[in-house]
Amino acid sequence: MEIQSCVTILNEWDIVAARQLGRNVAKELGFGTVDQARITTAISELARNIYLYAGQGQLCIERLHEQSKTGLRIIALDKGPGIADIRKVMEDGFSTSGGLGAGLPGVRRLMDDFKIDSNPGEGTDIRAIKWLR
Amino acid sequence: MNLSINVENESEQKIIVAIAGEIDAFTAPKLRETLDPLSIKEDLLLIIDLSDVSYMDSTGIGVFVGLFKGIKAKGGHLKLVGLSDRLTRLFDITGLADIMDINSEAESGVE
Amino acid sequence: MDFRKTMEEKYLSIVKHYIQTQSEQGLYAGQQFSRRALEQKISPEEVISLQKSTMQELMPELPEEVWHSYDILLEIMTGYGFAFREHQSLLSKQQELKNEIEIAANVQETLLGTSIPSVEGLDIGAISVPAKQMNGDYFHFVQDGNHSVNVAIADVIGKGIPAALCMSMIKYAMDSLPEYRKDPSAVLGSLNRVVEQNIDDSMFITMFYGMYELRSNILHFASAGHEPGFFYCSKTGEFKDLKARGLLLGVDKGASYKRYEQFVEVGDMIILMSDGVTECRTDKGFIERETLISYINNHIFLPAQEIVNNIYRELERLQHFQLRDDFTLIIMKRTN
Numbered sequence: 124m125e126i127q128s129c130v131t132i133l134n135e136w137d138i139v140a141a142r143q144l145g146r147n148v149a150k151e152l153g154f155g156t157v158d159q160a161r162i163t164t165a166i167s168e169l170a171r172n173i174y175l176y177a178g179q180g181q182l183c184i185e186r187l188h189e190q191s192k193t194g195l196r197i198i199a200l201d202k203g204p205g206i207a208d209i210r211k212v213m214e215d216g217f218s219t220s221g222g223l224g225a226g227l228p229g230v231r232r233l234m235d236d237f238k239i240d241s242n243p244g245e246g247t248d249i250r251a252i253k254w255l256r
Numbered sequence: 257m258n259l260s261i262n263v264e265n266e267s268e269q270k271i272i273v274a275i276a277g278e279i280d281a282f283t284a285p286k287l288r289e290t291l292d293p294l295s296i297k298e299d300l301l302l303i304i305d306l307s308d309v310s311y312m313d314s315t316g317i318g319v320f321v322g323l324f325k326g327i328k329a330k331g332g333h334l335k336l337v338g339l340s341d342r343l344t345r346l347f348d349i350t351g352l353a354d355i356m357d358i359n360s361e362a363e364s365g366v367e
Numbered sequence: 368m369d370f371r372k373t374m375e376e377k378y379l380s381i382v383k384h385y386i387q388t389q390s391e392q393g394l395y396a397g398q399q400f401s402r403r404a405l406e407q408k409i410s411p412e413e414v415i416s417l418q419k420s421t422m423q424e425l426m427p428e429l430p431e432e433v434w435h436s437y438d439i440l441l442e443i444m445t446g447y448g449f450a451f452r453e454h455q456s457l458l459s460k461q462q463e464l465k466n467e468i469e470i471a472a473n474v475q476e477t478l479l480g481t482s483i484p485s486v487e488g489l490d491i492g493a494i495s496v497p498a499k500q501m502n503g504d505y506f507h508f509v510q511d512g513n514h515s516v517n518v519a520i521a522d523v524i525g526k527g528i529p530a531a532l533c534m535s536m537i538k539y540a541m542d543s544l545p546e547y548r549k550d551p552s553a554v555l556g557s558l559n560r561v562v563e564q565n566i567d568d569s570m571f572i573t574m575f576y577g578m579y580e581l582r583s584n585i586l587h588f589a590s591a592g593h594e595p596g597f598f599y600c601s602k603t604g605e606f607k608d609l610k611a612r613g614l615l616l617g618v619d620k621g622a623s624y625k626r627y628e629q630f631v632e633v634g635d636m637i638i639l640m641s642d643g644v645t646e647c648r649t650d651k652g653f654i655e656r657e658t659l660i661s662y663i664n665n666h667i668f669l670p671a672q673e674i675v676n677n678i679y680r681e682l683e684r685l686q687h688f689q690l691r692d693d694f695t696l697i698i699m700k701r702t703n
Contacts, residue, residue, distance in 0.1 A: 156438075157416045160445040215456050232452045313692070314573075314642060318524045321571055321618055350573065350592035351614035351622075 127198075129183040130170075138170040141182040145197065148184045152193055152255055161233045162195060162253055168226040169199035169249060177203025177246065187252065194254040197234070202246035209241055259283035261290050270301045276308035279316035288319050295323055300332035307338030317350060324356055335360065370407045374400075378417045379424060386425070408455065410448035415441045468528070472500045475531050479538050483672075484510040486581065488703045491516075492671030494679050495641075495695040503530025504641045504693040505537065515549065515581055520697060521574040522593065522641040529570075530693075536565060537572060551576040551589035555613065555624040559591065562617035572616040575609075575639055584631045584701060589624040591616045594642045597660070599667075601634030606660045609637070631701045636671075638663065641695040663698075671698040 128148070130141040145166040149159045166182065173180035180201025187194040206212055215228050227249075231237035234251040241247040259277035266272055271294055279287060294302060302323075306312075320336065327334045335357045339347065347353040381400055385393035404414065419437045422429065479502075483491050495504050503523040510516050521537060523530035540561040544554065554576050562572055575596060577588040592615035595608045609629065614622040631637065640659075662681055666674045675696045682694070 155416075156419075156441060157412050157445075160412055160441050161448075163442075164445045164449060215453050215460065226449070228456065229449045229453055232456070233449070314522070314524045317615075318570060321615070322567075325618070349594060351612060352592070352618070354612070355614065355619060 127183050127185045129181050131179065132170050132173045132182055132201075133179050135174060137182075138167060138174060141166050141170045144182075145184050145195070148186060149195055149253075152186060152195055154195070154253070154255060158253060162197070165230045165233045165251060165253075166197055168230050169197060169251075172226070173199060173201045173203070177201035179203075180246075192254055194235075194252050196250060196252045199249040200246070205243040205245050205247055206239075206241040207243045209239055213239070259286060261287060263290065263294070269297075269299060270303070272303045272305065274305040274308070278310055279312040279319070281313070281315045284315040284319050287316070288322070291319065291323050292326070295326035295330065295332070297332065298330050300327060300330065301335070302327060302332065303335045303337060305338045306336060306340075306343060309340070309343065312343055312346065317346060317352070320356075321352065324352075333357065370403055371409070374404070374407075374409070375417060375420065379421050382418075382421050383425065410451055411444040412441055412448045415444045468500050471528070471531075472497075472502075475501055475535065478535055479505055479507075481507045484508050484516055486510065486516055488581070488701060489516060489579070490671045490700040490702050491698070492673070492675040493695075493697040494672075494675045495693070496679060497693050499527050501528050501531035502693050503527065503534060504695040505534045506639075506695055506697055507538070507541065511549070513581055516579045516699075517549070518577045518579070518639065518697065518699070519554075519574060520593070520639045520641065520695060521572055522693070522695070523572050524570055533566060533570065533572065537562070537574075549578055550626070551578055551587055552624040552626040555589050555591045555616070556622075559614075559616045559622050559624075560620060563620045566617055571618060573642075574616055575611075577637070577639070579631070579637075579699065586629045586631055586637055587626055588629070589613055589626050591622075591624060594640055596637060596639040597656075597663075598629055598631075599636035599638065599663070600632075601636075602632065606638075606663075608656075609639075633701055633703055635701050637697075637699040639697040639699075641693060671700050674698050 128144055130137055130144055132138065132141065142163045146159055146163050149162045154162065166184075170182050173182065178201075180199065180203065183198040183200070185196040185198065187196055212227050213231070227239070230249075230251060233253075235254050236250075236252040238250045239247070240249075259275070259279065262274040262276075264272045264274075273291065273294075275287070277283065291304075294300070304320075320334075324334050336347075337359060339359050344353070344359060347356065347358050352358070377400060381393070381396045384396065415437065419434070419441075423434075483493055485491075491508070493506055493508075495502060495506055497503070504521070505523075506518065506520045508516060508518050519541065521534070523533045523537075537558065540558055541554070544557050555574060558572075558574065566572075572591070573593040574591045575588065575593040576590075577586050579586050588609065588611060590609075590611035590613045592613060595610055597606045598609050599606050609627075611625065611627050613624040629637075659678070662678050663674065666677045669677070675698050678696060679694065
């Protein structure tokens with residue numbers, strides 16, 4: 124069962140709206156304050172990437188209920204320039220150069236599961252899950 | 257590390273560069289970045305004043321060899337002036353003093 | 368055992384104790400806690416959360432505003448945690464690279480390995496130490512029966528991996544020129560052409576090549592821009608430069624290398640080095656060649672290998688155990 128809500132990212136205020144959405148869902152699912160802060164930090168990074176590099180896109184939050192597990196999935200979608208070398212943006216230290224996809228390795232570490240798909244010219248699709256412990 | 261490079265375009269065909277500080281593995285990349293673009297010009301006379309260079313190691317020699325080859329290939333001329341005894345020795349040992357224009361006029365100006 | 372499970376309790380007792388005593392001992396307990404927490408990779412935001420829950424237990428009556436302020440602290444420290452985890456991951460990546468370089472250095476050692484020949488009448492000592500993990504200096508001995516001992520010492524500009532890669536090329540270029548092996552000027556001439564064709568404009572190599580004729584005790588040598596070695600004359604006790612003119616390898620395709628000769632008598636020494644020896648910087652400036660001579664003089668009656676080992680140790684100490692450049696020193700002493 125999946126329930127999804129989305130925020131369209133166009134400007135910096137939408138980052139706040141996405142965070143708020145993520146925090147509400149996280150709280151509702153029973154995440155503690157530390158995990159709430161981690162989830163919202165991950166949302167901030169992903170939404171900021173959309174705002175800075177793609178111009179616009181969507182940030183969606185899904186509630187996950189699988190067998191005995193409950194979790195939250197962040198989906199960041201854009202039709203921006205895309206990423207040519209995904210391996211490179213997933214390398215630490217790349218974010219410091221301020222290029223495309225800043226902070227993605229950090230987001231991966233904050234979450235339990237992280238998937239990225241991107242093609243130059245077509246955009247980027249990032250999905251990250253945090254499970255409730 | 258500290259290295260200062262001062263580039264002065266005397267004319268279309270003549271550039272004078274004054275370098276001060278230490279040329280070593282840390283500062284050589286900066287020096288190369290500044291000097292290499294200059295060597296693209298045809299028939300250039302590039303004069304480099306090394307009076308205020310307190311230290312240079314083999315990395316620095318590398319920069320000047322590269323520059324020398326580049327400028328020569330374009331029909332230009334590279335002149336190094338104001339070398340201290342230690343620097344002069346470096347160019348002597350490496351045999352570069354025989355093929356490059358080193359200290360040709362500023363000999364007396366060196367302490 | 369499980370620090371995570373007990374840390375809340377521990378943290379509570381540390382804070383409680385400190386609020387009561389405000390002692391240095393109490394603070395020290397805090398420092399020890401942080402050491403364990405770092406070991407267990409407890410992130411900054413978790414510590415903030417610990418502090419908050421501890422305070423809620425100890426002083427539940429604190430005003431609402433205080434608890435709200437923790438939200439900001441938590442948010443900020445989550446950012447620090449983000450950086451902390453990146454740092455952790457970079458550290459492990461650094462370790463990986465270090466291991467890889469170590470393996471490369473071992474490969475290099477095998478590739479460039481040379482053994483010091485043991486020859487009747489000639490006592491030879493050699494040491495070569497890289498500043499970083501990989502060596503841009505190189506020395507090589509070849510013994511040609513009872514006829515001669517050949518020695519090459521070379522230094523690539525710069526240090527580290529690029530220099531080491533370059534050295535491997537030189538080594539194979541040398542191995543493929545056996546027929547020229549005997550004549551130093553021909554060896555350098557051929558190597559110069561190889562290097563000129565194969566390396567970047569701003570790269571170069573200096574090399575000294577010597578052929579010591581065992582029957583006549585004459586050293587034939589040539590130099591491609593290499594730091595001059597010394598010749599020690601035991602009769603007069605004097606050191607003189609082994610002067611040889613010649614251009615760096617790789618600068619000019621047409622460069623030629625003049626051959627020089629030095630007659631060696633019993634007790635005389637040939638001392639060869641890389642510029643890491645003379646360019647070693649100390650508190651008082653550079654090591655002068657005179658200083659180096661005085662070091663050699665201090666150990667002159669020792670076997671050649673012990674002399675070079677001792678000099679390396681002394682120069683290492685002078686530089687506070689931080690080599691700036693690769694270091695290579697070779698001594699050949701005629702014993703009869």
